[in-house]
Amino acid sequence: MTKQEMTTKDNIAVFKALADPIRLDIVRYLNRLDHEVACGEVGQAMQISKTSGSYHFKILQEAGLITAHKVAREKYVALDRSTFDHYLTHFWQNL
Amino acid sequence: MTKQEMTTKDNIAVFKALADPIRLDIVRYLNRLDHEVACGEVGQAMQISKTSGSYHFKILQEAGLITAHKVAREKYVALDRSTFDHYLTHFWQNL
DNA sequence: ATGATAGTTCAAATACTTTTGAACTATCTA
């Protein structure tokens, strides 16, 4: 996706995803660890149910804030720092 | 407010404020103009009712994203770029 | 003083987000 193709929609999805205390905690956790972690481990650390975890990871993923890949039973997630950089760090450039 | 006093709450208010298409449009408008504008002018440009405008400006103001001061009947608003810089541009430092 | 303009407040209505538990798929371990 090029800069010219950026829409308000993308922007909004990113800010919506970050506008929640649980999801911001997940982001903090993944940032500290700085490597792939299974959803279950994160969910336990956040003390949320697996259903709630599944919901929040989906929102972060759809906003492009995390990458995910499944290995057998487990889904490993990590921050996609390029998305943070694009929409936050370079906010004024991409507004 | 010092960096040490930053709470999740502030963070969330900023992201919530930006997680709305109308408010993001207001931010774009104020960014382009880059000077104080009366709420009414912005509201007209956004094609929203004055009640809706009042609501959205309040949310932006409470998040610290705009400054406002009243001159007689009119309320003039402008972006508070330091808040954007703090929470967006320097996101990782203040996470 | 009267009438218009800028903005706020309130409460009701609508729309959207999040949580919950049960049922489900797929994988693992014994």
Next chain:
DNA sequence: TAGATAGTTCAAAAGTATTTGAACTATCAT
């Protein structure tokens, strides 16, 4: 194969956010 574990999906319930119109305050112009 049976039972456990990781995660998803669904629908209902609960919780929030947004819009609306009417009533209001304060200022402005005649």
